[in-house]
Amino acid sequence: MFEQFLWVIFPYLCIAIFIVGHIWRYRIDQFGWTAKSSEFIEKKQLMIGSIMFHFAVIPVFFGHIVGLFIPAHWLNAIGVTNHIYHLGAVYVGGFFGIVMLIGMFLLTFRRITNKSILRLSSVSDMIVNFLLLFITFIGVYATLVTNNIVTDFDYRQTISVWVRGLATFSPDAAVMQDVPLTFKIHVLSAFLIFALWPATRLVHAWSLPFNYVGRSYVVYRKHK
Template identity: 45%
Template sequence: MSGMPLFLWGVYPYLVLTVFVIVLIVRMRNDPFGWTSKSSEFLEKRWLRWGSLLFHWGILFVVAGHVAGLLIPIQWHRGMGISDEIYHAIAVWAGSLAGLAAGVGALILLFRRLLDRRIRVTSTPGDLLSIVMITLVIMTGMTATLFNGLDHSGFDYRETISPWLRGVLLLQPDPSLMETVPITFKIHIVLAFALFALWPFTRLVHAFSFPLWYLRRSYVVYRRRGHRPSSQSMEKSVTH
């Protein structure tokens, strides 16, 4: 294998991962106050409520499905008693529902950013590019999944894409595994890596800033103005 295929499946992933990791670290160290989702909820709530809800819940299940299908070897599935027929049925139907929810949510967020004047004028090029890329990745992924579900040629991404991706992560890539992969999957993968390259430059970095410390934070004590707390309440607030 040589030329463009070798670059796409043997070099391109490492260029993306290098940019992803280095820029994330640099931005975390040098731009801590810019590490935010820059919420526009105060400008428009109705479309944001539905778009954000559908997108975030849908993408959680999409990511879970990708982990199960790409990072877990096919032998493990069969060892757990999951037949290929059952796996593909779950992947097509559950994956399609999750992808549909995420896709509809992404489209709502995209149209909201384009059609609402206040949102549009406060959006940066990175905001627009990131939501467009997310939408394209979701749509191409759904297209690949649906076409593969309707196609009975016997292609199984767990025997091609999955070992290729695991090889990339283990620094042992085998680009030849991607030779027989349908073009719909190849487009989806190239766009997905492009999204990862864009990720650290945009507001998407907030995905790594989930405030887990909220789960163990101390209680906040509220008192009426002018109210003099008793010694018992002061002791209670100190313990928190």
């Protein structure tokens, strides 16, 4: 029953909170839909950490999409063998994971060491910072360390199958039984951040400024 809760009930519960929570947040708190930038307090560490984190999170995201949702035999059919995929996942994914980890560490270190920023930080800000740092760390550790220790483990035959089962409403909790602990922790903590997402500053991720592409230039004139 505990395995069913972890790998069936808990993921769907987090997804439901993620969807309903965003609708609720948008309806009642549009003015709070912001990243709450603290750039005016400290800029240098924010710029370095933010650039590193956002630079790496995009390839990491798409790497997860490919690894979790595209079956191995589909990739084999277009010439991406297991060996090639493994090299890409470990070395390319590991590189971007480390960059993301360093960026998240800098952002978290900045938040807890700058007294002004710490004073303005809410409980949700601290939870998001430390949880994202932990998720990134455990993901990098699982990729670079666990994969080299448990050499016979292939997450595309276990975690990926389970994730695709979730997507088709037919998850099999038994698939996750033999998954190494670090990967399990990474998966569960990732679902947890999805559940917390609507109640935190992470909602700003959906506010992409697409209107800037087509808008007119702002004209500045010197006042005489």
